[in-house]
Amino acid sequence: MSVVPATQGPMVELPLADVLQFAAERETAGKLDEAEKLLERALKAAPDHPDALHLMGVVSFRKKRVEQAVKLMEQSLARGGGRPHYYRNLCEAYRYVGRYDEALAAGNRALAMAPEDPHTLTNLAILHYARLELDRTIELCEKAIRIDPKLPSAHFELSEALLLRGEFERGWDEYEWRYQIPGAGKLMPKTGKPQWDGKNLGNATLMLIADQGFGDAIQFCRYVPWAAERVPNLVVACSPELRPIIEQLPGVLRTFDRWELAGPWAAYCPLTGLPRLAGTRLENIPGETPYLRAEPDRIAHWSERLGELLPRGHKRIGIVWAGRPTHNNDRNRSVPLSTFAPLAAFPGVALVSLQKGPGQAQISKYFGRAPLISLGPELNDYRDTMAVLDQLDLIITVDTSVAHLAGAMGRPVWIMLPFAPDWRWLLDRPDTPWYPTIRLFRQRQPKTWGPVMDAVVEAFRLEMPC
Secondary structure (H helix, E strand, O other), X not given: OOEEEOOOOOOOEEEHHHHHHHHHXXXXXXXXXXXXHHHHHHHHHOOOOHHHHXXXXXXXXXXXXXXXXXXXXXXXXXXXXXXXXXXXHHHHHHHHOOOHHHHHHHHHHHHHHOOOOXXXXXXXXXXXXXXOOHHHHHHHHHHHHHHOOOOHHHHHHHHHHHHHOOOHHHHHHHHOOHHHOOOOOOOOOOOOOOEOOOOOOOOOEEEEEOOOOHHHHHHHHHHHHHHHHHOOEEEEEOOHHHHHHHOOOOOOOEEEOOXXXXXXXXXXXXXXXXXXXXXXXXXXXXXOOOOOOOOHHHHHHHHHHHHHHOOOOOEEEEEEOOOOOOOOOHHHHOOOHHHHHHHHOOOOEEEEXXXXXXXXXXXXXXXXXXXXXXXXXXXXXXXXXXXXHOOOOEEEEEOOHHHHHHHHOOOOEEEEEOOOOOHHHOOOOOEOOOOOOEEEEEOOOOOOOHHHHHHHHHHHHHHOOO
């Protein structure tokens, strides 16, 4: 049997099987660097070992080296690593890189080998969501839940499919499983206090938590006044970036951004849990806007600043082409700045970049006809962003928090959506009941942004004459 040296302690020889077991334990515990070092030594001793190759693929996948993960998993199978969960994992890796047909073949192979494996069923359900085959997604999730009623990933994927189809009553209930998914960030420190059930708490204090991403918080903070009607004493835990937004809402006594500042409270609820408590259905989504507004002094500052930067008489079009790279669907929702080139060809248009983060670097390679002003470095917080949005004729963006912010302000927004959109945008429709001033432009095939921009340009030509 092949042996390799241990990674810690004195240099001793260990059986390969033991090293792989140690590596698997560290991978499961999230100690990926330690697992990788063990596997490197294992593969040095046995370069073609299928189990070592596959486990290194799993580690690579979790470290976001997905293309490398695919190659390692394929090598494992080529060298005889034909266990059901190897095909199951390869299904997910293929899906992640957009190789949907190969993902389906791998997932179905895993399912044929282990038809009662709830994790294979869930991976296939996620794949079918990406293919917008929602009936199959729901069928697979329901089967997985029958086998393992407490499998959070199956419940959560079921929620996304139901909510995307507008089946809110059941969808909200399934959505409550989101914080039980392994690896999901904790909502809050451990507590014995209850999650709010929507009932009056008398004089006790309710703590709302701005959970999930910035876009989620902006979308669901519309429910804060609804909660405040039932619980007059209401505080909100949120990041510093969100405080200028949350503090605008009626009924908020106080916001805080560190748990030690929470003060006494009787019950808690995440913002994303409020639609369920409010009994939200398609026909009663609270879509009144604006519920967020820019501050007058910031408007005055940015009115003067944009007047200095932009040519007079030009249409001011705000653009955002990329979201946070850490978002779990960013590879599908973000586009290169070059995608906006057809829009930049219009005369009388000035592009105003609201892009933040790594995507700003693409501006150095912009050579379009329309002037492009990069405001990202000057936007210190959402107060600045809201004031700029107030000065624009139109905002065209991918699915980012800026889209939610502009929608919440009642500003005209066009959103470019991937083929399988986030559940909140529903299916097929060009509008959204969440924000009356938002218009949706959808991919008809995965990863094909050209036709989406063609539709944007045609709508712009007809509706925004320069």
